[in-house]
Amino acid sequence: xxxxxxxxxxxxxxxxxxxxxxxxxxxxxxxxxxxxxxxxxxxxxxxxxxxxxxxxxxxxxxxxxxxxxxxxxxxxxxxxxxxxxxxxxxxxxxxxxxxxxxxxxxxxxxxxxxxxxxxxxxxxxxxxxxxxxxxxxxxxxxxxxxxxxxxxxxxxxxxxxxxxxxxxxxxxxxxxxxxx
Numbered sequence: 665x666x667x668x669x670x671x672x673x674x675x676x677x678x679x680x681x682x683x684x685x686x687x688x689x690x691x692x693x694x695x696x697x698x699x700x701x702x703x704x705x706x707x708x709x710x711x712x713x714x715x716x717x718x719x720x721x722x723x724x725x726x727x728x729x730x731x732x733x734x735x736x737x738x739x740x741x742x743x744x745x746x747x748x749x750x751x752x753x754x755x756x757x758x759x760x761x762x763x764x765x766x767x768x769x770x771x772x773x774x775x776x777x778x779x780x781x782x783x784x785x786x787x788x789x790x791x792x793x794x795x796x797x798x799x800x801x802x803x804x805x806x807x808x809x810x811x812x813x814x815x816x817x818x819x820x821x822x823x824x825x826x827x828x829x830x831x832x833x834x835x836x837x838x839x840x841x842x843x844x
Contacts, residue, residue, distance in 0.1 A: 669733040669742065677728045678751070679704075681720050695748075697726070706730075709745055725751045765838055770816040771804040780815035783831070787817070790831040796838050 679699040684692045692713045697704050706728065720726065729747040734740075769775075769784050784802075791797045808816045810827070819826040819834050821841045829837070 668735060668737060670736055672732045672734055672741075674729070674731050675743075677704075677730065678725065679728075681722060681724045681726045681750075683722045695720075697728070706743060706745060708748070712745065712748060720748075720750065727751050765800045765841060766803055766820040767800055767834065768803045768805045768808070768818045768820070770806070770808045770814070772807045774807075774811045775815040778814040783815045783817060787831045787834065790835050791838075794835050794839065796835060796842075799842060800838060 677697065677699065679697040682696040682698050682703065685694040685696050685705055692708060694705050694707050697706060727749045728745055729749075730743045730745045733742045733744060735742060767787065769787070770780060771784075787802065788797070791800060808818065810816050813828060816827075817829065817834075819829055819837060821837065826834075826837060
């Protein structure tokens with residue numbers, strides 16, 4: 665049997681360190697890196713994990729040196745990191761796009777009959793008047809399982825969830841969220 669991996673090339677990746685990713689908060693098994701093409705998740709080798717947890721700060725620019733290897737059995741590319749260096753702080757806002765707020769409006773028959781269409785049009789009008797239309801995503805959903813309080817609308821701001829909110833209140837919450 666031959667080698668499982670074929671070494672392709674050595675590469676350097678620079679980006680903004682977003683934080684460690686994983687189920688256990690104490691273990692630094694993966695890191696998230698913001699690069700111009702989006703965010704990537706990289707596995708940290710065991711020999712680098714101990715020192716990294718104490719030295720890397722989210723928002724810091726880092727450089728990663730790695731070797732790319734090709735798995736000959738399934739033709740998948742694997743990066744093997746061997747060095748991670750902090751190269752300073754650089755605030756790059758285009759790397760960290762502000763998460764859009766999301767408004768989920770039920771479009772099932774019960775909600776539509778009890779004012780769902782009016783709620784949706786009032787919402788779009790209010791957001792348009794305040795210049796917030798491009799900062800929020802309006803999603804048409806199936807039943808939200810709260811038919812007794814129809815029409816149903818849920819505002820998601822990050823991890824916060826607001827239910828039974830009127831269009832004016834949604835616009836105010838959005839303005840406060842985006843300015844803060």
